[in-house]
Amino acid sequence: MDSQHRPSPDSEEQKTSKKQKRGIGGIGWAVLGAVFFGSLLAIGILPRLGQKSELQAAVKEASTLASVNVITPRRATGATKVELPGSVVAQNQTTIYARSTGYLRRWYADIGDRVRAGQLLAEIDSPDTDQQVLQAKAELVQAQANVSQTRANLAKSVSDLKQARANLLIARQSWERWQVLVKQGAVPQQDADTKYATYQANLASVEAAQNTINSDSANIKAAQANAYASQANFQRNTVLQSYKKVIAPFAGVITARNVNTGVLISAGNGNTSTSNTNTSNSNSSLYTIAAYDNLKVNVSVPQSLSQSLETGQTAQITVRELPQRVFTGKVVRTSNAIDPTTRTLLTQLEVHNSDATLRPGMYANVRFAINRANPPFVVPDSALVVNAGGTQVATVTKDHTVHYQKVAVGRDYGTEVEITSGLTGNESLIATPTVDETEGLRVQPVAPTK
Numbered sequence: 001m002d003s004q005h006r007p008s009p010d011s012e013e014q015k016t017s018k019k020q021k022r023g024i025g026g027i028g029w030a031v032l033g034a035v036f037f038g039s040l041l042a043i044g045i046l047p048r049l050g051q052k053s054e055l056q057a058a059v060k061e062a063s064t065l066a067s068v069n070v071i072t073p074r075r076a077t078g079a080t081k082v083e084l085p086g087s088v089v090a091q092n093q094t095t096i097y098a099r100s101t102g103y104l105r106r107w108y109a110d111i112g113d114r115v116r117a118g119q120l121l122a123e124i125d126s127p128d129t130d131q132q133v134l135q136a137k138a139e140l141v142q143a144q145a146n147v148s149q150t151r152a153n154l155a156k157s158v159s160d161l162k163q164a165r166a167n168l169l170i171a172r173q174s175w176e177r178w179q180v181l182v183k184q185g186a187v188p189q190q191d192a193d194t195k196y197a198t199y200q201a202n203l204a205s206v207e208a209a210q211n212t213i214n215s216d217s218a219n220i221k222a223a224q225a226n227a228y229a230s231q232a233n234f235q236r237n238t239v240l241q242s243y244k245k246v247i248a249p250f251a252g253v254i255t256a257r258n259v260n261t262g263v264l265i266s267a268g269n270g271n272t273s274t275s276n277t278n279t280s281n282s283n284s285s286l287y288t289i290a291a292y293d294n295l296k297v298n299v300s301v302p303q304s305l306s307q308s309l310e311t312g313q314t315a316q317i318t319v320r321e322l323p324q325r326v327f328t329g330k331v332v333r334t335s336n337a338i339d340p341t342t343r344t345l346l347t348q349l350e351v352h353n354s355d356a357t358l359r360p361g362m363y364a365n366v367r368f369a370i371n372r373a374n375p376p377f378v379v380p381d382s383a384l385v386v387n388a389g390g391t392q393v394a395t396v397t398k399d400h401t402v403h404y405q406k407v408a409v410g411r412d413y414g415t416e417v418e419i420t421s422g423l424t425g426n427e428s429l430i431a432t433p434t435v436d437e438t439e440g441l442r443v444q445p446v447a448p449t450k
Contacts, residue, residue: 065444068437070396070428073377076418080370082411084299086317088362091294091350092250095285099243101267102126104259109287111257115248121287122246124265129241136234143227150223154216161209168202175199240267246286253356256288292356297329299366300344304410304420308370309334315349316367319358327351327358329366376410376418377425382432384409384417393423394433402430402441 107122109115178192259265265286297317301309309331317327329349338345349366351358358364385392385404392404407422428445430437437443 065400065442066436067444067446068396068433069431070445070447071380071383071431073379073419073423073425073427073429075425076372076375076378078372078375080372080375082305082368082370084301084366084368086297086299086349086364086366088319088351088358088360088364089296089298090252090290090292090360091296092252093255093288093290093360094249095256096121096246096249096287096289097285098124098246098265099267100124100126100129100240100265102129102244102265104261104263104265106261107257107259109248109254109257111254113254114252115254115289116251117248119248120245121248121254122259124244124246126241126244129237129244133234133237133241136230136237140227140230140234143223143230147220147223147227150216150219154213154220157209157212157216161206161213164202164205164209168199168206171195171199171202243267248289250289250291251293252289252291254287255290255360256285259286290360292353292359295351295353295358295360296332297349297351297364297366299347299349300339300342301334301347301368302411303338303343303345304376304418305368305370305372306334306338306345308372309345309347309368313368315369317349317351318365318367319362320365321362322357325357327353376420377423378413378416378418379423379429380431381412381415381417383429385433393419393427394430394437396428396430396443396445400442400445402437402439402443404439 102124103126105123105125109119109121115121175192175195175198178187178195181187182189182192311331311333313331315329315331317329318325329351331347332350333348335346379393383393384407385394389404390406391409392406395403395405397403405422405427408420410418410420412418430443431448
């Protein structure tokens with residue numbers, strides 16, 4: 001029984017061998033698992049470690065760069081209001097000079113008076129002109145009498161020609177009859193020759209009468225020319241005489257009166273005295289008159305806005321002395337040329353002023369509503385840098401370096417300015433550049449928080 005249950009040596013060795021085999025398999029699998037998981041860790045961790053080191057290097061580099069606040073230029077709106085200074089001028093203004101020489105007899109209008117067209121303003125006492133009119137009239141009468149006399153002479157010459165032709169006809173018929181009688185032997189040849197001589201004498205008389213008519217016709221033309229000249233001279237002096245009365249050329253307001261009663265007036269100019277001499281200097285006008293019903297406002301529009309203006313466009317006009325009044329003006333014309341000095345376009349507006357509220361010479365503000373087809377960019381004025389290189393803005397490029405871009409400035413809104421050229425709209429601009437941000441400097445841009 002005991003022999004049956006005692007294990008054999010082989011069976012014990014087999015058990016020991018199996019245990020050893022089991023132990024070796026577990027260790028191998030453990031080693032393989034450790035190697036596998038180690039590979040996975042290496043694959044996942046190493047790149048992260050690399051990225052982390054790069055990030056740390058970038059953060060370290062960024063921490064060493066200067067931070068700058070950057071902005072993006074914005075596009076201005078198409079519709080905008082522009083307020084420009086203007087000058088009010090009269091629609092029609094002129095100075096009045098005397099056209100007749102003499103002494104000022106009387107004046108009838110003073111400064112500030114409203115006058116109508118053709119109204120008498122002053123009278124000049126001009127005896128020389130009166131005498132010239134009388135002389136010219138007498139010369140005209142004499143010239144017209146000469147024309148009448150030459151016409152009478154012509155009529156007499158025509159009558160004489162008719163008489164000479166009649167005598168010529170009788171003389172010719174007598175000569176022809178005597179030729180027949182000579183052939184018949186009834187009269188001697190000498191009598192026939194006498195008739196022929198009479199015929200030739202009458203023929204010469206006809207030619208002389210014709211020449212007299214031609215001469216009288218020429219005399220009539222000369223007399224008529226003299227009469228026309230005398231008529232023109234008389235009319236000229238009559239017109240000059242009419243200038244003794246100075247009248248208003250159009251309805252308006254008298255803005256200046258430069259003469260007094262008794263002052264000697266020279267034709268073509270007024271009369272005034274210089275302050276440093278005792279001699280009179282005839283170089284001033286008698287009056288200055290201006291029409292107030294319609295006024296003009298002259299405005300110098302900047303070149304950047306000149307293309308947006310159109311004839312017929314309206315604008316609001318205000319003056320500081322009338323804060324409650326807003327006048328409406330209409331663009332009637334422009335100079336169609338840019339002033340090379342100011343780079344502006346002279347624009348003229350028409351304003352109705354029936355109540356004479358506005359006055360020539362006033363300073364006015366003109367407000368236009370303009371629609372711009374290509375509005376400019378707008379940036380804060382703090383972003384501009386003005387130096388020897390001109391007007392510039394400091395931009396930050398994609399590689400975080402500073403670059404100065406030259407720009408052209410338009411309207412100035414106080415805190416903001418328009419940029420008419422030099423920007424595309426995609427730039428990052430340093431909001432407040434300083435002397436430390438030099439060309440090519442690497443910086444760290446910081447966008448504003450919304």
